[in-house]
Amino acid sequence: MARERYRDQLDTLRGDVLSMAELVTDRLETALDALESSDHDRARELVGSDDAVNERYLDIERECIDLFALQQPVATDLRFVAASFKICTDLERVADLAVNLAEYTLVADHAEFPGVDLRETGGVAAELLDDAVTAYAEENAWACHEVADTDDELDALCERAGRAVLHDLVETEATTTRATDRLVETVFSVALALRDIERIGDHAVNIAARTLYMLESDDSLI
Numbered sequence: 261m262a263r264e265r266y267r268d269q270l271d272t273l274r275g276d277v278l279s280m281a282e283l284v285t286d287r288l289e290t291a292l293d294a295l296e297s298s299d300h301d302r303a304r305e306l307v308g309s310d311d312a313v314n315e316r317y318l319d320i321e322r323e324c325i326d327l328f329a330l331q332q333p334v335a336t337d338l339r340f341v342a343a344s345f346k347i348c349t350d351l352e353r354v355a356d357l358a359v360n361l362a363e364y365t366l367v368a369d370h371a372e373f374p375g376v377d378l379r380e381t382g383g384v385a386a387e388l389l390d391d392a393v394t395a396y397a398e399e400n401a402w403a404c405h406e407v408a409d410t411d412d413e414l415d416a417l418c419e420r421a422g423r424a425v426l427h428d429l430v431e432t433e434a435t436t437t438r439a440t441d442r443l444v445e446t447v448f449s450v451a452l453a454l455r456d457i458e459r460i461g462d463h464a465v466n467i468a469a470r471t472l473y474m475l476e477s478d479d480s481l482i
Contacts, residue, residue, distance in 0.1 A: 266331055270340065273323050274397075277344050277351075280316040281393040284351045284358070287313065288386050288460070291361040295453065296379035303365035306358065313355040320348045343474035347396060350463040350470075354389060357456045357463075368442075368449035375424040378453050384414050385460040392467035401475045407468035408481050414461040418454045425450050 287306060294302040324345040327333060333341050361382070388410055395403035429447055469481035 269323070269327060269331070270337065273320070273327065273341065273344055276316070276320050276323065277348055278393065278397055280313070280320060280348060280351055281389075283313060283316060284355045285386065285390060285393070287355055288358045288361075288382075288389065291358040291365075292379050292382040292386065294365045295361050295382070298365060298369060300366055303362040306362040307366075310355065310359055313352060317348055317352045321345065339474045339477070343396075343470040346470045347467050350466045354460050354463050357460050360456050361453055364449045364453050368446040373425055373428045373446070373450055375428050376421045376450060376454075378421075378450070378457070381414075381417055381421055381454065382457045382460075384410075384417060385457045385464070388414060388461050388464040389467070392464040392471070395468055396471040396474075399471075399475055401472055401478070404468035404472040404475075404481060408465050411461045411465045415458060418458045421454050422451065425454075 290302060290306055293299065294306065324341055327341050331337075388407060391403060391410070392407045394400070395407060425447060429443070465481065469479075472478050472481050
C-alpha cells in the first residue's frame, strides 16, 4: 500500500508539472497575441494575474520537498523529482517573461517596425517550449536534442530581427523631439522583447536538458 501511494505521488507530481506548463504556455500565447495586436486590455489582465503561476510553483515545490523528506527517492526516482522541480523553476521564469512581453505592449507601438514580426519570432519560442514539455511528458530523450538544435535557429532568428530593427531605425526620419523620443522608446521595447523571447528559448533548452539527465543521466545539454 505504501509503495502504491508513493507511485501515485510521483504520478501526481508529473501531472502537476504538466498542468503548470499548460498554464504558462497559455499565458505566453496571450502575451504574444497582445503584443501583436497592441491589445492593452489583454496585456493589463495578464500583468495583473501573475499570482496563479506563483501559487502553482509553490504547490509543486512543497510536493517535491515532501517526496525528498518522506520518501527519500533514489536513482531514477530521485532524478525525476529533482528534474521536475527544476523544470517548474524554468516554467515560472517563462511566466515572468510573458509578463514582460505584456508590459512592452503597454509602452510602445511595435507596428512601427514592420520588418520585425515579434509574434512569429515569439511563436517559435512558444513551440520550442511546448516541444520541451512534451519531451518531459513522453520521456523522449531524442526530442531533447531536437529542442537544443531548434534553439540555435531561434537565436539566429532573433539576431536577424535585431538587425532589421537597426535597419528600420536608420531609414526612419523623426521630425520632432517628441517623435524621436517615441521612436527610441519603441526601439528599446522591441530589443527587450527579442531578448526575452530568446530567453524563453533558453528556458526550453533547460527543460530539455533536465529531462535528458532525468532519463539517461546525460548532462551534455546542461
